[in-house]
Amino acid sequence: MRRETPGAYFRGCARRARRAGLAALWLALLLSQPLSAALRAGVAQVQINPDLPAWLTGFAARTSPATRIMDDLHAKAIALDDGSGERLVLVTADLIGFTREIIGEVAARAAREHRLERRQIVFNASHTHSGPSVWPRLHVAPVSGPEVDRQLRAYAGSLISKLDDVITRALEGMQPATLDFALGEADFATNRRLEQLAQIRPGQSFPGPVDRSVPALRVRARSGATLAIVFGYACHNTVLTADFNEVSADYAGYAQRSLERAYPGSIALFTILCAGDQRPAPRGKPELAARHGETLSLAVRKALSGKTLSLTGPLRSSYEEITLPFQVHSRDVFEAESKSTDFFLARRGRLMIEAIDAGKPALSTPYPVQAFRIGNGPAWIALGGEVVVDYQLRLEREFGARRVVVLGSSNDVMGYIPSRRVQREGGYEAGDSLVYFSQPGWFTEEVEDLVLGCARRLLSAVGLPATPRSQSSAPLE
Numbered sequence: 001m002r003r004e005t006p007g008a009y010f011r012g013c014a015r016r017a018r019r020a021g022l023a024a025l026w027l028a029l030l031l032s033q034p035l036s037a038a039l040r041a042g043v044a045q046v047q048i049n050p051d052l053p054a055w056l057t058g059f060a061a062r063t064s065p066a067t068r069i070m071d072d073l074h075a076k077a078i079a080l081d082d083g084s085g086e087r088l089v090l091v092t093a094d095l096i097g098f099t100r101e102i103i104g105e106v107a108a109r110a111a112r113e114h115r116l117e118r119r120q121i122v123f124n125a126s127h128t129h130s131g132p133s134v135w136p137r138l139h140v141a142p143v144s145g146p147e148v149d150r151q152l153r154a155y156a157g158s159l160i161s162k163l164d165d166v167i168t169r170a171l172e173g174m175q176p177a178t179l180d181f182a183l184g185e186a187d188f189a190t191n192r193r194l195e196q197l198a199q200i201r202p203g204q205s206f207p208g209p210v211d212r213s214v215p216a217l218r219v220r221a222r223s224g225a226t227l228a229i230v231f232g233y234a235c236h237n238t239v240l241t242a243d244f245n246e247v248s249a250d251y252a253g254y255a256q257r258s259l260e261r262a263y264p265g266s267i268a269l270f271t272i273l274c275a276g277d278q279r280p281a282p283r284g285k286p287e288l289a290a291r292h293g294e295t296l297s298l299a300v301r302k303a304l305s306g307k308t309l310s311l312t313g314p315l316r317s318s319y320e321e322i323t324l325p326f327q328v329h330s331r332d333v334f335e336a337e338s339k340s341t342d343f344f345l346a347r348r349g350r351l352m353i354e355a356i357d358a359g360k361p362a363l364s365t366p367y368p369v370q371a372f373r374i375g376n377g378p379a380w381i382a383l384g385g386e387v388v389v390d391y392q393l394r395l396e397r398e399f400g401a402r403r404v405v406v407l408g409s410s411n412d413v414m415g416y417i418p419s420r421r422v423q424r425e426g427g428y429e430a431g432d433s434l435v436y437f438s439q440p441g442w443f444t445e446e447v448e449d450l451v452l453g454c455a456r457r458l459l460s461a462v463g464l465p466a467t468p469r470s471q472s473s474a475p476l477e
Contacts, residue, residue: 038083039311041219042173043228043267045076046166048093049247050132050155055141055148057096058129059242060344060436062141066130070246070286071253073131075163076269077170078219078228080374082315088120088372089167090230092269094249095125096138097413100366102156106163113164114171119319121167122370122382124271124410128237130248134159138413140436142343176222179311181377183402184214184303188292189235191389192279196427206425210234211274211392214299215378215405218308226263231255231300232405234273234389239280239289251280254293255300262301274408276386276416277429313375318461322454324417325364325444331356334440344435351438362440368411369451371458378403379464381455382410383417388429390419390448395455400467404459415439420448 049072053065073094080088089110103123110116133139135156139148191208217230237250249256252270259268280292334356337349355362370382379399383391387408395404408417415437416429423430423445431442456466 038176039179040081040083040174041177041179041227042079042170042175043077043219043269044166044169044173045074045267046162048073048075048095048159048162052247054132054151054155054247055139055143056130056245056247057133057138057140058131058238060140060142061242062245064245066245066247068246070130070248071257073128073247073249073253074256075159075166076267077166078230078267078269079167079170079174080315081174082313082375084314086315087116087171088122088315088317088374089116089170090122090124090269090271091163091167092124092271093126093163094128094253095131095134096127096129097125097134097409098123098411099134099136099138100368100412101136102134102160102163103411105160106167109160109164110167113168119317119370122372122380122407122410124382124407125413126237126249126252126270127272127275127386127409128248128250128252130237130240130244130246130250132247137438140344144347177227178220179374179377180218180220180304180308181311182216182218182303182306182308184216184299185212186214186233186296186299187212188280188295189233189275189278190281191277192236193277193422193425193427193429197425200427201425207421209389209393210278211389213273214296214303216300216303217374217377218304226266228266229259229263229268229300229304230271231259231268231296232271232273232407233296234275234392234408235278235280236275237272239283239292240286241284244286248286248289251289251292251296254290255296256293258294258297259300262297271407272409274383274387274389274392274406276388276408276418277422278389309377311375311377315372315374316462317370317372318458319368319370320454320458322367322369322450323364324367324447324450326362326440327442327444328363329441348435348438348440352440365414365439366412367414367451369454369458370411371455371462373462373464378405379459379462380405380407381459382407383451383455384410384412385414385417386429387417388419388422390421391417391451391455394419394452395459398456398466399459399464403464413437417447417451418443420445423447
C-alpha cells in the first residue's frame with residue numbers, strides 16, 4: 001500500500017473538495033434553473049354587481065329596470081410570467097361586453113402601474129344578457145336621458161376601478177405554477193340562424209355550423225392544488241330570456257361556480273368563443289341555465305381528467321387595431337330614421353345626423369385583434385364584437401384542429417361581426433342588429449377578409465404558422 005506524504009494528502013483533499021464544490025454548484029444551478037425560468041401565475045376576482053335598480057342590457061323587449069340579483073357578477077384576472085420578463089394578463093367579466101372607452105382607461109392604468117404593454121392584456125366578456133348596461137353604447141333598453149347617462153357613467157367608473165384592482169392583485173399574487181391544456185365538448189349550443197332564415201327565406205336550405213369544442217386551461221401551484229381554470233364555449237349567454245329581469249351571469253356563472261366547487265380554492269374564468277350566431281337549447285328557465293352550466297363544467301372536468309398537454313416555453317402576444325368600413329348611407333336615410341316610432345331606429349338616426357353635422361360621419365369603426373400563445377400550447381386569437389362561428393371554423397381549418405382557440409367579444413363590442421356567407425344570407429347577424437349598437441348600418445363585404453387577414457398576421461407573430469392545406473380564402477359554405 002502506497003503511503004501519501006502529508007503534502008500529497010492535503011493536495012488530494014483540495015482536489016476532492018474542488019470536485020465536490022463543482023458538483024454542488026452544478027446541482028444548485030440545475031435545481032435553480034426551473035425556479036428562475038419557470039412560469040408563475042396569479043389569479044384574483046372581484047364582484048361587479050350594479051347598484052339597484054339597474055337597466056339590464058341585451059334584450060330590447062325589457063321595459064323596466066332590474067330590482068333583484070339572482071346571482072353575483074364577477075370580474076376575474078389571471079396573470080402569467082414566463083420567467084424571462086414576458087407577461088400576460090387575461091381579464092374576464094360577467095358582462096354583455098367591454099367597450100373601448102373603458103378598456104382604454106384600464107389598459108392605460110396597467111401601463112402606468114405595472115408597465116404592461118397593450119399586447120399583454122386581454123379582455124373577454126361572457127356576453128350575459130342579464131347584466132348591466134355598459135357605457136357608452138352597450139345600452140339596449142328603450143330609455144335615455146340625463147339620469148340614465150349618469151347611472152351608466154357611475155357604473156363605468158366603478159368598473160374601471162375594480163378592473164384595475166383585480167389586475168393588480170393577480171400580478172401581486174403570482175407564484176410558481178404549471179399549466180396544462182385539454183379540449184372537451186358540450187352539445188347545448190345550436191345555430192339560431194336556421195330558425196331565422198326559415199322565416200325570412202322560406203323554402204331554401206342553409207348550413208347551420210356549430211362549434212362544440214370546450215377548450216380548458218388548468219393552472220396548478222407547486223403543491224398540485226388547482227389555482228385557476230380558464231375555459232370557453234361558443235354559445236350566447238341567453239338561457240335567461242327577455243321576460244327574466246334579474247341580474248345573473250346565466251349558464252356561464254353556473255359553470256364557473258360548479259368548477260370552483262370541483263376544484264376547491266380555485267377561480268374559474270369563462271371566456272366566450274365565436275358565439276354570435278349560437279344559442280343555447282333548451283332555454284327560458286333558471287333551472288335550464290343551471291343544467292347547461294353543469295354540462296359545461298362536466299365537459300371541462302372530463303377533459304382535464306384525461307390526456308392533457310403540459311405547456312412549456314415562452315409567452316408571446318401581439319395586438320393590432322384595424323378599421324372595418326360600413327356601407328355608406330345618405331343623410332336622408334337617417335333623417336327618416338330619426339322620425340321613427342321605433343326607439344332604437346330613432347336614436348341611431350339622431351346620432352348619425354349629429355355626426356354628419358359635426359363633420360365626422362360614421363364611416364367605419366376601429367376593430368381590435370389580439371393573439372397570444374403559452375409555450376407549445378395552442379394560440380388564442382381574441383376578436384372584438386359578436387363574432388359568428390365561421391371565424392373559429394375557418395381559422396381551425398387553416399391552422400389545424402386543436403392548434404387555435406378563437407375568442408369573441410374581446411376588448412370591444414361594436415356589433416355583430418358577420419362572415420361573408422352570413423352577410424349574403426341576410427338577417428339579424430348579417431347587419432340588421434347594428435341598429436342596437438347605434439352603428440350606421442351594415443359592414444361592407446370585405447369585413448371577413450380584413451379580420452382574417454389580421455388574425456393570420458398575429459397568429460404568425462406568436463409562432464403559429466398556417467398548415468399547408470390552408471390555401472382557400474373562400475367563405476365557409
